[in-house]
Amino acid sequence: MSVRESAAVRTDLTEAAGVDVVPGPNLVLGGLEAFSHPELPALVVAAAAAGFVRIGLETGGGPLNVGENAAGAIHVGVRHLVIRFVPSVADDDPVATPIRASDAALAGIRAFISAAAAVDQKVAVSAVVPACRHTAPLLPVAVAELADAGVGAVRLVADGEGAYGSAAIAHVSAACDTGVVNGVWVEVEGIVLPESHAAHCIIGDG
Amino acid sequence: MSAPLKVVLVGLNSPGYQSLALGYIRAYAQSDDRLKGRVAFQTLDLTVDVDPWWVAYRVLPLEPDVVALSVTCWNARHVFDLCRIIRAASPHTRIVLGGPEVGPVAEQTLESHMEVDLIVRGEGEITFAEVLYALTRGRDVCRVEGVTARRPDGFVVSAGDRALIADLDSIPSPYLTGVMSPVDGGAYLETYRGCPHRCGYCFEGKGYGRVRSFSQGRVEAEIRTLAESHGVSSFSFIDPVFNLTQDRLEWLSAALAPYAANGLRLHTVEVDIERVDDDAAALLKRAGVCSVETGPQSVGAAALAECRRSFDPERFSTGVAALRRVGISVECDLIIGLPGDSTEEFFEGMEFCLALDPGRVQTSTLHVLPGTDLWLRAEELGLIFDVEPPHEIIATPRISYVDLRRAEVRATWIQRQYEARL
Numbered sequence: 001m002s003v004r005e006s007a008a009v010r011t012d013l014t015e016a017a018g019v020d021v022v023p024g025p026n027l028v029l030g031g032l033e034a035f036s037h038p039e040l041p042a043l044v045v046a047a048a049a050a051g052f053v054r055i056g057l058e059t060g061g062g063p064l065n066v067g068e069n070a071a072g073a074i075h076v077g078v079r080h081l082v083i084r085f086v087p088s089v090a091d092d093d094p095v096a097t098p099i100r101a102s103d104a105a106l107a108g109i110r111a112f113i114s115a116a117a118a119v120d121q122k123v124a125v126s127a128v129v130p131a132c133r134h135t136a137p138l139l140p141v142a143v144a145e146l147a148d149a150g151v152g153a154v155r156l157v158a159d160g161e162g163a164y165g166s167a168a169i170a171h172v173s174a175a176c177d178t179g180v181v182n183g184v185w186v187e188v189e190g191i192v193l194p195e196s197h198a199a200h201c202i203i204g205d206g
Numbered sequence: 207m208s209a210p211l212k213v214v215l216v217g218l219n220s221p222g223y224q225s226l227a228l229g230y231i232r233a234y235a236q237s238d239d240r241l242k243g244r245v246a247f248q249t250l251d252l253t254v255d256v257d258p259w260w261v262a263y264r265v266l267p268l269e270p271d272v273v274a275l276s277v278t279c280w281n282a283r284h285v286f287d288l289c290r291i292i293r294a295a296s297p298h299t300r301i302v303l304g305g306p307e308v309g310p311v312a313e314q315t316l317e318s319h320m321e322v323d324l325i326v327r328g329e330g331e332i333t334f335a336e337v338l339y340a341l342t343r344g345r346d347v348c349r350v351e352g353v354t355a356r357r358p359d360g361f362v363v364s365a366g367d368r369a370l371i372a373d374l375d376s377i378p379s380p381y382l383t384g385v386m387s388p389v390d391g392g393a394y395l396e397t398y399r400g401c402p403h404r405c406g407y408c409f410e411g412k413g414y415g416r417v418r419s420f421s422q423g424r425v426e427a428e429i430r431t432l433a434e435s436h437g438v439s440s441f442s443f444i445d446p447v448f449n450l451t452q453d454r455l456e457w458l459s460a461a462l463a464p465y466a467a468n469g470l471r472l473h474t475v476e477v478d479i480e481r482v483d484d485d486a487a488a489l490l491k492r493a494g495v496c497s498v499e500t501g502p503q504s505v506g507a508a509a510l511a512e513c514r515r516s517f518d519p520e521r522f523s524t525g526v527a528a529l530r531r532v533g534i535s536v537e538c539d540l541i542i543g544l545p546g547d548s549t550e551e552f553f554e555g556m557e558f559c560l561a562l563d564p565g566r567v568q569t570s571t572l573h574v575l576p577g578t579d580l581w582l583r584a585e586e587l588g589l590i591f592d593v594e595p596p597h598e599i600i601a602t603p604r605i606s607y608v609d610l611r612r613a614e615v616r617a618t619w620i621q622r623q624y625e626a627r628l
Contacts, residue, residue: 053628079626124619124626152619180612185619199549199612 030058056080061105087138130159139175147182158190229380234331282595293321310577312354406579466494479525508546535565543572543599
């Protein structure tokens with residue numbers, strides 16, 4: 001994995017300053033994993049100095065559990081998180097501790113929200129979840145778990161080509177309903193849902 | 207002389223609020239010479255999040271002859287729960303209700319709530335005092351103007367309406383009389399009653415029909431006393447339109463300016479934003495206003511027409527910009543589920559408001575409140591709503607139940623995104 005030079009990122013920030021997207025975020029520092037950039041705090045501060053007021057990070061969520069990352073992100077000015085979330089199931093091994101890959105992300109979300117609450121700071125956390133025929137049955141539970149962790153919106157993105165069978169579409173629709181019941185807005189990209197759930201479908205970039 | 211009638215006024219308020227209504231009721235009754243020495247008052251200003259069983263635990267040891275409560279759509283369920291407990295535990299206690307949730311539907315309320323004895327309709331100060339007078343003299347309360355009551359034979363009867371109070375200064379100030387004290391450095395003030403607008407969903411005007419004002423001297427005395435003697439640093443004006451007229455705004459600004467200069471702040475006053483220009487914004491700033499609340503409630507032409515509201519996007523935007531220039535935050539309000547609106551139009555409204563970067567965009571779901579125009583026309587408009595308080599909209603001809611819930615969730619997310627900022 002490689003990271004972009006800070007100077008190049010700063011140049012981009014300066015050029016993009018003034019772009020005002022409401023409701024936000026105005027700016028998302030992303031890539032494979034925002035926290036892998038060694039100068040992330042300085043870049044966030046630079047973004048704020050450039051005039052961005054709704055700064056977000058794209059992350060898998062796990063790094064938020066490390067050290068003071070969650071509180072530090074709030075401190076330097078991060079107000080939005082976009083979590084790349086992959087639903088997973090517990091290992092079938094009855095001896096192994098049933099920790100799933102997605103647990104770290106959920107814990108990271110909680111850490112960030114808790115850190116924000118500690119300083120009475122409003123934040124917005126969304127998640128992007130790949131949806132394919134294989135993961136479709138996990139989606140309703142994934143949405144419920146994300147809701148429980150404090151996520152406000154989930155984008156289910158079609159992963160790969162090919163048609164989705166009626167069973168998969170039923171799972172995706174159920175994920176949308178799970179979101180509404182739990183106060184989380186779910187939008188679906190790249191999958192055609194029945195008319196009853198068309199309100200959740202987005203076209204293009206949404 | 208017989209023992210005084212023991213009257214307990216109970217406020218079940220939203221957390222952080224005080225009941226100005228109960229303050230007025232008590233201040234007026236206490237000033238009635240006919241009741242002096244015959245009635246003893248006690249006020250319990252509590253919050254709606256207190257379990258009714260524990261509210262009753264506070265009320266019943268006072269052995270009240272009369273318990274009076276102000277009912278809104280927000281506290282109604284708790285009030286009725288409390289009344290049921292009091293009725294069962296103390297059958298002789300008369301239970302009197304007033305307020306917007308019960309006044310417009312007084313007979314229906316009494317017929318469906320056997321635990322309630324009497325409802326004061328409309329403006330309550332004089333009527334409540336007359337009820338107490340009738341009780342102290344053993345007279346029939348059913349004949350008191352403005353009252354709907356259950357007779358001993360069980361029939362519910364309504365006396366005629368009471369005329370509005372012509373001179374609002376005849377109501378003693380709850381603050382100047384010591385009936386109410388500010389809490390946590392904050393106080394509520396009312397400078398007039400009635401509303402110049404007739405929005406279909408709103409009971410703000412309370413059917414008063416016209417605007418009546420407290421005198422300038424009275425309002426100035428309240429401001430002075432609260433700021434100088436009680437150390438109040440935050441006022442909440444409950445007036446439906448703070449900038450009712452230019453003259454009035456200039457006067458209020460001048461009255462508040464000396465205190466604003468020393469740190470007094472006004473939070474979330476309601477303004478008619480389409481009448482705010484740079485001069486008005488400066489007056490509001492000088493008065494210590496730090497945030498205002500305003501519409502547009504909807505930007506859809508059909509909804510605006512059904513709700514009898516006007517909306518000029520250009521003037522609205524100008525008003526928001528003027529306030530933002532002087533550092534006043536604007537809360538733009540939008541309602542989900544207005545008749546005539548689709549979900550698309552609702553979100554167009556959000557888009558319009560967000561583009562102005564007002565500071566806050568607040569969305570709420572329509573409540574079809576008793577006595578409002580939408581309540582009266584609900585069938586004609588095809589509005590399906592919960593008959594139980596808080597009377598939330600269930601479906602409209604253009605938005606299904608499911609789509610209303612979806613719109614609420616999506617709107618909340620958009621709000622959260624907007625508010626999450628440096």
